[in-house]
Amino acid sequence: MLTYACPCDAGAAGISLVLQPDAAGSDTYLDDGNPGTNWGAATDMRISNKSNSQKRGLLKFDLSGIPAAALVTSATLELNLEGIGSGDTASIALHRVTRDWHPAQTNWNVALNTSNWTSPGGDIDPTAITSAVIDPLTPGATQWDITALVGDWVAGNQNNYGLMLKGSPGVNHADFSTSNHATAALRPKLTIRYHCPCGAQCTVPETPSCSALFIPDSVAGEFSTAGKSYRYNTGITPVPEGMPFNGKTVPSGGGWIAVGGSGRLVLLSRSGQMLDDTFTTGLSGLEGVAYVPSGELAGKLVVVKGSQIYLIDPTILPPGSSYKHMSVDFASDLRGASYIDGGHFDGHIALVDKAAHRLFIIAQNFTLVQSRDLSVMPGAPASYSGGVEGIAHLPDTDLFLLTDVTLGYAHLYSAQGFWQRGYEVINKFGISKPTSAAIDPQTCAHVLGSHPDDRYKLLTSTNADDGTRQSILAPAGDTFILSVNQTHNMGSDTGLQVEVENKGHRRAALLRFDLGTLPADAKVHSAKLRLHAHNRVGNQNWNLQVHRIKESWTENGATWLSRDGSQNWSGGPGGSYAPTVVASLPVAGTGWYEFDVTALVQEWLDGVSPNNGVQIIADAPQKNGLEFSSREAPMHHSWLLSMASDTLLWRPSGACPGPCPASPAAAGVVPLLREEV
Numbered sequence: 001m002l003t004y005a006c007p008c009d010a011g012a013a014g015i016s017l018v019l020q021p022d023a024a025g026s027d028t029y030l031d032d033g034n035p036g037t038n039w040g041a042a043t044d045m046r047i048s049n050k051s052n053s054q055k056r057g058l059l060k061f062d063l064s065g066i067p068a069a070a071l072v073t074s075a076t077l078e079l080n081l082e083g084i085g086s087g088d089t090a091s092i093a094l095h096r097v098t099r100d101w102h103p104a105q106t107n108w109n110v111a112l113n114t115s116n117w118t119s120p121g122g123d124i125d126p127t128a129i130t131s132a133v134i135d136p137l138t139p140g141a142t143q144w145d146i147t148a149l150v151g152d153w154v155a156g157n158q159n160n161y162g163l164m165l166k167g168s169p170g171v172n173h174a175d176f177s178t179s180n181h182a183t184a185a186l187r188p189k190l191t192i193r194y195h196c197p198c199g200a201q202c203t204v205p206e207t208p209s210c211s212a213l214f215i216p217d218s219v220a221g222e223f224s225t226a227g228k229s230y231r232y233n234t235g236i237t238p239v240p241e242g243m244p245f246n247g248k249t250v251p252s253g254g255g256w257i258a259v260g261g262s263g264r265l266v267l268l269s270r271s272g273q274m275l276d277d278t279f280t281t282g283l284s285g286l287e288g289v290a291y292v293p294s295g296e297l298a299g300k301l302v303v304v305k306g307s308q309i310y311l312i313d314p315t316i317l318p319p320g321s322s323y324k325h326m327s328v329d330f331a332s333d334l335r336g337a338s339y340i341d342g343g344h345f346d347g348h349i350a351l352v353d354k355a356a357h358r359l360f361i362i363a364q365n366f367t368l369v370q371s372r373d374l375s376v377m378p379g380a381p382a383s384y385s386g387g388v389e390g391i392a393h394l395p396d397t398d399l400f401l402l403t404d405v406t407l408g409y410a411h412l413y414s415a416q417g418f419w420q421r422g423y424e425v426i427n428k429f430g431i432s433k434p435t436s437a438a439i440d441p442q443t444c445a446h447v448l449g450s451h452p453d454d455r456y457k458l459l460t461s462t463n464a465d466d467g468t469r470q471s472i473l474a475p476a477g478d479t480f481i482l483s484v485n486q487t488h489n490m491g492s493d494t495g496l497q498v499e500v501e502n503k504g505h506r507r508a509a510l511l512r513f514d515l516g517t518l519p520a521d522a523k524v525h526s527a528k529l530r531l532h533a534h535n536r537v538g539n540q541n542w543n544l545q546v547h548r549i550k551e552s553w554t555e556n557g558a559t560w561l562s563r564d565g566s567q568n569w570s571g572g573p574g575g576s577y578a579p580t581v582v583a584s585l586p587v588a589g590t591g592w593y594e595f596d597v598t599a600l601v602q603e604w605l606d607g608v609s610p611n612n613g614v615q616i617i618a619d620a621p622q623k624n625g626l627e628f629s630s631r632e633a634p635m636h637h638s639w640l641l642s643m644a645s646d647t648l649l650w651r652p653s654g655a656c657p658g659p660c661p662a663s664p665a666a667a668g669v670v671p672l673l674r675e676e677v
Contacts, residue, residue: 014073014195019061020187022476022516025179026162027059027188028103030122035108043181043556044082047092047174049167056122057176058101060162061190066154070194075150077163078143080186084136085173092174093128094144097161102295102347105363112296124164134174142176150192182477182554184516210444212394212401213412215423216459220445223272224455232260233449235288235303235336235390236438236456239267243291243299245314246279254441257314258449258456259289259303265314270442272456281312281323288336288351288390288436295347296364302349304334309351309366330368331360335389336403336436342396344474345369345415350400352391359391359400359417372417374402390437390449401446403434410434410448431457475631476514477555477613481575482507486560494633498544498618499537499625508575509628510549510558512613515604527601529583529614533590535627542620545584546595547577548603549612577615584619587626 021027028040029047032054039046048055066072077094084090099118101111111117132144146163153160167174177186236258243250245257245267255275256268263283267276287305292298301312303323312323333355340348340361348369351360361370374388387406394401398415408426413419425431425448436449445458479491480498484505490497496509511529529546550571557565561573569576583595597614604611618625 014193015070017066017192017194018189019063019192020184020189021061021179022184022187022514025059025188026061026103027057027178028106029055029057029165030106030108031055032108032121035120036110038105038107040103040106041180043178044175045079045165045178047165047167047171047176048085049169049171053172054121055173057165058097058103058106058122058162059165059178059188060097060160061188063150063153063160063192066192066194067196068154068156069196070154071197072147072151072154072192072194074191074193075145075147076143076191077146078141078189078191080177080181081134081139081142082175082177083139083173084134084171084175086170087136088170089133089135090171090174091131091133091168092142092171093131093166093168094146095124095126095128095164095166096149096158097122097124097164098159099123100159100161115296122164128166129163131168150190154194182512183552184514210395210439210441211397211399212392212439212444212446213397213399214444214461214463215421216429216446216461218460218462219429220443220458220460221271222455222457223268231262231451231454232258232264232266233435233451233454233456234261234286235259235436236447236449237289237291237301237337237339238438238441239291240293243314246276248276251275256438256447256456257289257291257301258436259286261285265289265301265303265312270440279314281310283310283323286310287334288338290337290339290349292339292349292364293341302337302339304337304351306334307332309334326366328366328368330371331358332356336391338391338393338400338438340393343393343398343415345398350391350393352388352402354388357388359402359413359415361415370415372415374413374417374419389435392437392439392447394439395441401437401439403437403448405433405435405451408432408434410437410446425459429457429459431455473513473515475511477553478509478511478630479555479558480507480509481558481560483560483574486573487562489556489559489565491554491556491558492632494630495535496531496616496628496630497625498616498628500618500620500622501625502623504622506574506618507625508618509616510553510575510613511616512549512553512611515601515611522605524598524602524605527596527598529595529597531593531595531616531628533593533626533628536587536590537626538621538624540621540624542587542618542624543584544587544593544595544626545617545619546582546597547580547615547617548582548600548609549575549577549615550609551576552610552612575615577617582614587620587624590626593628 029045045057046055047057109116109120117123129149130144132142152158179187181187236256239250239255239257241250241252241254253270255270258266263281265279285305286303290302292300303310307327308325310323310325331353333353334351335354336352338350340350345361348361357374359372363369387404388402389405390403392401400413402411409422410425411422425434431448431450433451434448435451438447445460447458449456480496497507498509499507551563553563561568563569582600585593603609
């Protein structure tokens, strides 16, 4: 909890806050020429206003770190203008957006999942807030003063659905850098200055830090479900206070909704006290339940069994009439469901299939986003069975807690299906068959349902937090360059080729990871670069080598000759990389390759060398090579991770005043600056 008190003559002095999101930021654009296309992954935001071409920008910032009682004295939006297709000066107006949207889902027609804009092209206040002049001869930083609107957002006078950028008539392809831009300094930036009213205190809301990323060593509590004529141990989900359920209201502090084979949904208090057990769905054999707190399905329950997904509204009576269902073709034995709170799949729903031994991630319109085998990694239990039933997402991570009823184990898996670690629950905690899983949002305890002994147990760790945190880092950019076609860019290819071809022609892979979610003074304990090779050329013995790249480059501009499409590599064709080998591995066929890059990542964080990523080359005879999956591939993407848990593992040094903030930052917004003046 951080408290500020300002003297009456503080004026504009107080707190300065700069928000500049990374690739998880909320920005995109709408295009009437491609009305069904989402541009949330684009590196630029395109604005046009011609009779045959309408393109409008969207962006929003997370302001939850500013106290509601604060007075905003200035707020300046700054975007980087890359250029204008039309040759004349023009203006870009800002409008307040009037309904919610998602950067990875919206397009010209759709605002959020399958919910359409009221008016195609976005719902906005027709009166512009302000505008700025742009000139094709002077690209670069463009600023707008949005002080009044940010003040209304902070005070709660207006809902913060962000801003729309609209061009003046005739504007064609005015391109602004987005949060996906390779250069962090060019991404959208909002600079805010605020202070407290005289005599008042401002309290910054606490940032959620409950990742539940620990191995339990004790039982924090339990509640029994024994003595009932029905069982409700197959699924459980936390629900917030104030939520309506079957004519009742969830009490202060929140509670639980549990489900069982009888088809009943029961409402429990946080301590497990029965509050309602009369909600009968009319179904049987229900397996998993997930409460959806936000998005298109906000306030609904997702319940699963077999190949069926049920959407239940807990406010509609009688209960038996309150659900819709659909049959999916990607699963046959669904046993668990969980809402994903934070991470790369924020707002989606995770499902687990026991028979197929797979993890599914679906959007709120029930379309399949990702399907992953739950692969066994080194260090997994020798008697690993794969009898997974329960699933719970660990907030603000890309990790899941899964229960294994056959082995009597709880496992931590990554969203990519990699086993991280696990713990035995039978002898240690007395849970014979862990059928369901949840995370207590207030205590971070692992909540496991036990059958047939009819209990839920809350498991925690008594060890003091040593400040260790974990982050999964997907590539911010990757491509490969090839000498046989020296001006060809491969940034959109699904592969990363490392090869020595016939006549000595070479191919080399380039990868870059954004470390912005880690504190600059973090101490890295372990960092592993992990890539999956799906194709091998030749069968001779040779080595893969990882080198530090010395110059900045762009995914969609790098070639054998150029680092960004306009500037050549200073070291000559073939990339500019340090001669020292950071890591090396012998080629052993296709599959996963894991490089230890701990020292290099620490070097980047310490500022010893700039983080321009790594280049992977082949120390090989002719006609030998490997092809890895790039971030554009449908599966087996590369990651920067630790040996034990598929993550980048870091610990704050003594310079950190208390525990460093959890990573990744909530909503993808990285506070680059927060200072008192």
